[in-house]
Amino acid sequence: MNAELKTQMEELKQEGQQLILMLNRHGPTSTVRTDSIKTPDSEGKPLLEQLEKNPKREEKEEEEEEEEEEEEEEEEEEEEEEERRRRRRRRRRRRRRRRRRRRGGGEEEEEEEEEEEEEEEERHKQNKTRKS
Helix, strand or coil, X not given: CHHHHHHHHHHHHHHHHHHHXXXXXXXXXXXXXXXXXXXXXCCCCCHHHHHHCCHHHHHHHXXXXXXXXXXXXXXXXXXXXXXXXXXXXXXXXXXXXXXXHHHCCXXXXXXXXXXXXXXXXXXXXXXXXXXX
């Protein structure tokens, strides 16, 4: 009986030391609740193992990180696409100005250029929808 109590006390001491090390590693907290650590599937596992190796928590953290990375990539792609659109618009404006200067800037030519530009934009939109 005494031997059993001594081994139990020794195990509890070791678990207590492990908890102290764990808390030192992860910073101080206002309260430590051991009841939240003990789960139905934690039978016989040392507390340190339960704290360090929580596969559900790790999976959730990994999924959150992946989602954040995907969102960042999507935002970057959207920004790049917006920048491409701006460049195209600038190029079109420059072309229009050059054509007007060369031709002398007639109103009919201006309308034709606008129509051509609208057709070009329409083709670009159709191509874009086909790609996605």
